[in-house]
Amino acid sequence: MNAILIKDTTDFFKAKFGNVPDKIVLSPGRINIIGEHIDYNDGYVLPAAIDKIVCFAFEKNNSNTAKIHAIDLNESLKIDVTKEETISDIVWTNYLRGVLFQLKLKGYKIGGFNCVFSSNIPIGSGLSSSAALECGFLFGINKMFNLDIKPIDMALMGQSAEHWVGINCGIMDQFSSIMGLENKVIKIDCRTLDYTYHDADFANYSLILFDSNLQHSLFTSEYNNRRIECEEGLSIINENYPEINSFRDCNEELLIGLKSKMTDNVFRRSLYAVKEIKRVIQACTALDKGDIETLGKLMFETHQGLSKDYEVSCTELDYLVDLAKAEEDVIGSRLMGGGFGGCTINLVKKGSESKIKEKFTTLYAEHFKIDLITYDVKVSNGTSLYKN
Structure with missing residues (x-):
């Protein structure tokens, strides 16, 4: 299923912008084995990334404008990356605006780029599609512009982006989306951000x-x-x-x-x-x-x-x-x-x-x-x- 999603996203990018994308980013949703509503209560959680993803295609466009298209919604967004972000009535755009706001807040300089994305993470099912959107978007920008943002800092910036949107979430969703490993669950200490991996062997x-x-x-x-x-x-x-x-x-x-x-x-x-x-x-x-x-x-x-x-x-x-x-x-x-x-x-x-x-x-x-x-x-x- 992911192979089809990747191909369709890549093909759409070629048709829209006339080029092969420079970067393809895969950003997963997550499950949480146990530890619900505990990430904002200073406790421990036990999430894992899963094989349902948001797929992004990116390229720089040598301007100050980000041109972004949500394939599944057939909606587009243009943003001047040099200007301050404000909340929009178009909800999906706010998660991306929040990421750009965090980059500006922390002093990172970026240029314009083209981006399309599509997802097979079910919306509204508790699989953290918004965290996958934030983290994949930030990860791609980080790679395109060589910003050298550390993975844990990307998770924290994704969390802050969601706060900016108005959801006062804990760190679990973004952390597991960025830090997940195949066949491993992550025990995260939400007070210190210390973490350990445990085998996700569910046996029979x-x-x-x-x-x-x-x-x-x-x-x-x-x-x-x-x-x-x-x-x-x-x-x-x-x-x-x-x-x-x-x-x-x-x-x-x-x-x-x-x-x-x-x-x-x-x-x-x-x-x-x-x-x-x-x-x-x-x-x-x-x-x-x-x-x-x-x-x-x-x-x-x-x-x-x-x-x-x-x-x-x-x-x-x-x-x-x-x-x-x-x-x-x-x-x-x-x-x-x-x-x-x-x-x-x-x-x-x-x-x-x-x-x-x-x-x-x-x-x-x-x-x-x-x-x-x-x-x-x-x-x-x-x-x-x-x-x-």
């Missing part, structure tokens, strides 16, 4: 995503609300225990002792964060031991926390996870991404994938009158130059 199980086919209608406002609630919880902890500055240094017993000082929502958000940080550590241990059954159990626990304590699930996602719990051949399932729609990530026994997909698709359609979309994913490399 396949990774399958079930896309609820619902958009994140509440995502932006509720995502930012969760951040505010967690900040309030941490502030109350710190007022009573000045030595504790992070949920990772807190435990359930201490938190329960402060319950009366918090609103119910703030307590439950904080409790989820404390528990989930510990689950990531346990998940890494399970992966290192090849104990995929324990990993699956932790995924179910995470969904329970996201649904009941963090309240970012929805009826449709809960239904999909309940279906998974009832299946002997599915050992782990949870919602993945921001919530309020998007996908569940599932560990499905090899050999039973088709049967499970068919059953879930039928039951979901009967129950909600919505088509379930399924994706098989493999852990892949991060943002890179494509070489023939």
Whole structure:
């Protein structure tokens, strides 16, 4: 599938600009095995890049104008790269404008260029298509103009670009898009940006995503609300225990002792964060031991926390996870991404994938009158130059 995408993007570039592109960049989406909503809570996350990508084609054009075309939307954008960026009503352009704003902010000088891009990352499914867009765009500019920006700094600039757009995201999405390695998950310490790779050997199980086919209608406002609630919880902890500055240094017993000082929502958000940080550590241990059954159990626990304590699930996602719990051949399932729609990530026994997909698709359609979309994913490399 990626080979077709690369060819189509390259051909489109030739037809539009009359030249063979100088650079082809592949920028992946990501999954997160466990550690949801923890990247902005100073904890650990366990993401991986996947084999679904945004493909970019670039060349310099010896001007001050960037000419960019989104193939899938059939929409174009022209930007004077010497001028300050402002937010546009055309949403997709803001992620690119945000990258250009970050480059200017940090003093990087670039010229004009031509760019087209196309993607097979499903939009709105929690696979971080926006991070792939930011990181691939920045990676290509970095290569074209020899800016020598380090990979981790590119991830941070991508995150800042998303903040500029208005999503106050953590670092996980951009980090995993840039730093991913084939057949490896990344444990990221979101406080220090230290990271370690762990083998993504799921043994007798396949990774399958079930896309609820619902958009994140509440995502932006509720995502930012969760951040505010967690900040309030941490502030109350710190007022009573000045030595504790992070949920990772807190435990359930201490938190329960402060319950009366918090609103119910703030307590439950904080409790989820404390528990989930510990689950990531346990998940890494399970992966290192090849104990995929324990990993699956932790995924179910995470969904329970996201649904009941963090309240970012929805009826449709809960239904999909309940279906998974009832299946002997599915050992782990949870919602993945921001919530309020998007996908569940599932560990499905090899050999039973088709049967499970068919059953879930039928039951979901009967129950909600919505088509379930399924994706098989493999852990892949991060943002890179494509070489023939």
